[in-house]
Amino acid sequence: MEGGYTIKEGIEIARRLEATGKIDYISTDLGAADILHMNLPPSSIPPGYALEFIANVKSEVKLPVIAFGRINDPVQAESILEEGKADLIGMARALIADPELPVKAREGRLEDIRACVACNQGCVWRVFARLPITCIQNPAAGRERELGIGSLKPAAVKKRVVVVGGGPGGLKTAEIAALRGHRVTLFERLGELGGQVNIASRIPSREELSGIVRYLTYRLEKLGVDVRLNVEADVEVIKGEEPDVVVVATGSTPTVPQIPGAENxxxxxxxxxxxxxxxxxxxxxxxxxxxxxxxxxxxxxxxxxxxxxxxxxxxxxxxxxxxxxxxxxxxxxxxxxxxxxxxxxxxxxxxxxxxxxxxxxxxxxxxxxxxxxxxxGGKANDQLFKSLKGLFREVYAVGSCVAPRRIEMAIYEGEMVGRKI
Ligand SMILES: Cc1cc2nc3c(=O)[nH]c(=O)nc-3n(C[C@H](O)[C@H](O)[C@H](O)COP(=O)(O)OP(=O)(O)OC[C@H]3O[C@@H](n4cnc5c(N)ncnc54)[C@H](O)[C@@H]3O)c2cc1C
Ligand SMILES: Cc1cc2nc3c(=O)[nH]c(=O)nc-3n(C[C@H](O)[C@H](O)[C@H](O)COP(=O)(O)O)c2cc1C
Ligand code: SF4
Structure with a gap:
């Protein structure tokens, strides 16, 4: 249709489809090429943004209606059903970030859910780039055979593991190592966990990135990781722990370009x-x-x-x-x-x-x-890693201290090292 169709016309289409008697349910969606943020809503679009439209569809048809769009929380999903705005809940990215969400919700383990933060990086961006999808928080997305549910095995030998750095790379390493039964201590030189994600989430459209840190912090507490804040780990501090394995996740420091005359x-x-x-x-x-x-x-x-x-x-x-x-x-x-x-x-x-x-x-x-x-960009903080080599049996580096990159690679490398040790 020239100029697209309005919500009113969309509802009329739903009514006529229902009248054919050949349709079992109506799955709602919004969007067009110039309003793609309605179809694939980023974190700047609030959860529940499409509910008024969905409730309108529901009030006009008798067929079951499926709600969609930024529904990543079972409590929110339940209230949509209770308020009669829809009959079923559709979740796309929420299940990419955590395919076990429905099981965890049914068992009442709400805090265990790794909620999608609507960053659109691993899933949506990669679809547009014609690449297989991933997820910045869930390294198993797109690698289900290798890293999917049931693939994580307990460590044959329980080791004493020291992780240096509480950014996403260090947090993920600590989570996976602890899950496999290792005894893990994590040092963070600042007074809070999160690394550069705490900076990134100060961007108005990206506040939800803080959910990545919140989730991993909760996991470390639950798994009994010994987190030591306000400690700058150096060779002596690490030796004091007598570790079998050291994982360095010290991140990167911003670089500033040299521009003639630029003082401010x-x-x-x-x-x-x-x-x-x-x-x-x-x-x-x-x-x-x-x-x-x-x-x-x-x-x-x-x-x-x-x-x-x-x-x-x-x-x-x-x-x-x-x-x-x-x-x-x-x-x-x-x-x-x-x-x-x-x-x-x-x-x-x-x-x-x-x-x-x-x-x-x-x-x-x-x-x-x-x-x-x-x-x-940044410069890798790799001095500590270099000075540790040869001093301990196993020393690894993950995330931006290897080369400054984004959250997804820090978390992926943390997962892989956590599985290896
Ligand atoms: C403004 C900004 C916006 C960004 N936006 C995005 C985005 O939208 N998406 C995205 O994917 N990425 C983004 N990034 C990049 C992303 O934040 C990083 O790629 C990611 O945080 C790297 O994780 P990391 O764990 O390797 O290191 P970091 O996050 O840098 O964490 C390293 C941690 O180690 C600690 N540490 C260092 N040395 C020691 C020591 N000796 N002892 C104890 N602790 C130590 C540091 O204090 C820090 O907490 C952004 C970065 C910035 C600066
Ligand atoms: C990786 C990916 C692929 C998608 N592919 C399609 C598609 O082919 N057709 C479509 O109409 N919507 C597609 N969508 C949009 C979803 O159906 C859904 O409307 C959108 O992701 C918002 O819901 P969510 O917040 O639950 O993710 C896709 C979404 C993602 C993340
Ligand atoms: S990459 Fe993961 S967390 Fe980010 S929007 Fe996609 S599913 Fe959600």
């Missing part, structure tokens, strides 16, 4: 932690293509800053899935964020930033910038 240059992590002094007119240099850059821009515009994003990449957020980009771009356009793709910063002279496009080299100046914020 800070990294995204220090901005999100609230440590960096940021003026009113900000230039955000995006060498990242993912949420570290675009998400920090969102954080800054929500605080009333005037933001220009400069990136040598094809567009801002090239590594972000389209359903997440649509509401983010809406916000950027509404708040007047200036985006300059295919452009690099060359030099800074006072409050003037000299840029050049990456294809012709043609220069462009931006005036009145008081702060430059860079999302330029």
């Amino acid at each position: 240059l800070v990294d995204v992590a220090s901005v999100l932690r609230g440590e960096a002094k940021v003026g009113d007119k900000v230039l955000l240099l995006d060498l990242d293509g993912h949420w570290a850059a675009a998400g920090t821009a969102e954080y800054l515009v929500e605080r009333g800053k005037e933001v220009t994003i400069v990136t040598p990449l094809m567009y801002v957020g090239v590594d972000i899935d389209f359903p997440s980009l649509i509401p983010l771009y809406r916000k950027f356009y509404e708040k007047g964020v200036n985006m300059l793709p295919n452009t690099m910063v060359k030099e800074v002279k006072g409050e003037t930033v000299i840029c050049a496009d990456v294809y012709s080299g043609r220069e462009k100046t931006i005036e009145g910038i008081d702060t430059i914020v860079a999302a330029a």
Whole structure:
């Protein structure tokens, strides 16, 4: 239909399908190419966003109606049924993140559920990239034969394991090692677990990432992992534990690019932690293509800053899935964020930033910038790993201390090392 069809027309279609007598149930959905965030809702779209529409369908037909969309919690699912808004609950990503959700719900083990955080990274992004799906929290997704339910075996020899670093990589290693019966101690130099995920989840659209840390922290408590906060583990601290195995998960430190004349240059992590002094007119240099850059821009515009994003990449957020980009771009356009793709910063002279496009080299100046914020990736914190080699029988490294990457690889490598030791 030209221009698509409205919700009213959708309900009429449902009624006519029902009238054919050939349909057993109505499975609801919303969306179209330009509103993909309604079909594959990212974490910026609130849970239950489609319920009014679903309840409307339900009130107009007699066939059973299936609800859909950001339903990842059995309590929420039950209340939808109790309120008569639907007859059945559809869950897609909730079951990719935790295929055992229905069993855990039936047994009342709600805290054991690894809830989907609607990051759209392993599932939706990879579908668009024509890759097999994965899940950032569940390494078994897409690898069911190798890592699926029933594949984790108790360790033949119970070992004394020390994990250094309480980011997602260290947390996952500790969980799997403890599940297999090892005695695990985890050192974290800060006063809280979570590593860089605690920074990433300060981005307004990405607050739900904190669920990854909440779940793994709960698992470690339940499995009796000895977590020692505010301890910077060095060779002596680790030797004191007399470990059989050491797993280093010390993450990465942000890098800041060298730009001639750039004095007020800070990294995204220090901005999100609230440590960096940021003026009113900000230039955000995006060498990242993912949420570290675009998400920090969102954080800054929500605080009333005037933001220009400069990136040598094809567009801002090239590594972000389209359903997440649509509401983010809406916000950027509404708040007047200036985006300059295919452009690099060359030099800074006072409050003037000299840029050049990456294809012709043609220069462009931006005036009145008081702060430059860079999302330029990180450098692996691998010193501890290097100094431990040869001192203990088994030493492994997982996550961003191997090479700075994203949460999925930290969790995947934690799972694999946890299974190996
Ligand atoms: C702004 C920002 C946004 C991001 N957004 C996303 C996103 O949307 N999606 C995504 O997938 N990834 C994102 N990332 C990247 C992601 O957070 C990292 O890939 C991930 O946290 C790496 O996990 P890790 O466990 O390897 O290391 P980290 O998370 O860096 O954790 C390492 C931990 O080790 C501790 N530590 C270090 N040395 C010691 C020591 N000697 N003793 C004790 N403790 C020590 C540190 O304090 C830290 O807690 C983002 C990163 C940033 C900065
Ligand atoms: C990996 C993946 C593949 C999907 N494939 C389709 C599809 O082929 N057709 C479709 O209409 N919806 C598809 N969807 C959308 C889901 O049916 C569902 O509407 C959406 O994921 C929102 O529900 P959820 O919050 O329970 O994940 C897909 C979703 C995911 C995560
Ligand atoms: S990758 Fe993210 S959105 Fe997809 S199922 Fe896993 S947690 Fe949910």
